[in-house]
Amino acid sequence: MKRFEDIYTERHQDAGWSVVQAATLLAEAQRRRCSSLVIYAALELRMAIEQLIFTIICVAKGSVDDPTVQECRKKDGLFRILDDVTPGYSKRCRFSNALASFYPGIPQVAEWDVRSLKRYYTALSDLCHSQLVILGMAATPEKWDKRISLLEEVYAFLAAGLKKGTGVLTFKGADSVALDLWEKYLNGTISLEDVQQRFALVKPVLDSRRIQT
Structure with a gap:
């Protein structure tokens, strides 16, 4: 019987799916004390954040055209567009809540903390790309605990946010x-x-x- 069977499921372009994958990889990394699995978990969390950022852009713009998609693919393009649309995204969330407050059956919208998404994305990128960060991580308790703590923090943030109502008014x-x-x-x-x-x-x-x- 395979361990952590959800790892073998077909890939989905969904932030929640990546967060679940990261949780499984992180648990297995701790069990085996395996640095490679920590990196894979970090990659999944980073992909989840990318998906959420693109979703925020879509929500803020109402729709996404080809020029926006092409800009997102450029180096740091995703963050540049995110910075441009964040004020509109925040306003859309608040506007949705203002109208929803008149209808008790409609849940309030939970607005994503964009600053935290950007901060965690940068921290995860350092872990994924820097060999100096990865080197000797499993051999040094302090390094290991620091990286594991970061991933657990990011996972908790994303999981909590995904459980809330993050949809907005169309x-x-x-x-x-x-x-x-x-x-x-x-x-x-x-x-x-x-x-x-x-x-x-x-x-x-x-x-x-x-x-x-």
Whole structure:
């Protein structure tokens, strides 16, 4: 019987899948005290973060065109675009929560901590690429414990975030009132408090329309 069978499953382009793989690899690395498995776990965690960053870009932009994809593939391109879209992503999450607060059945959105994603990505990259970091890692308890602690910290951060509701409001088929509020909030014309106050005024009308249709 194979050990840690999930390692042998077909690969998925999904952050959650990579996080599960990393957890299994990390557990086996600790059991065997194997540096190679630590590196593989770090790679999976880094790929999970890449997937999440690209998802944030997609959410912030609403859709992703070919020029954006090509820019993401360039050296440091992913971070450059992430820096550009982060303010819009944060606003979209807050706007989604503002409207969701009127509907108890809709969960609140959990916004990813972009700074932590970038910090962990850099730390994992150092572990994956630097031979000086890897050299003698298993032989020195201090080095081993430090690397394991880092991976456990990153895993805990990602796992906790993935368990939360990180989806955001889609504007596909949205009412023109919501679209108008979003555009005004995005460009800074109105505040989040204004959004809530204005939506509270039109919500009864919107609800009655849904009942009639």
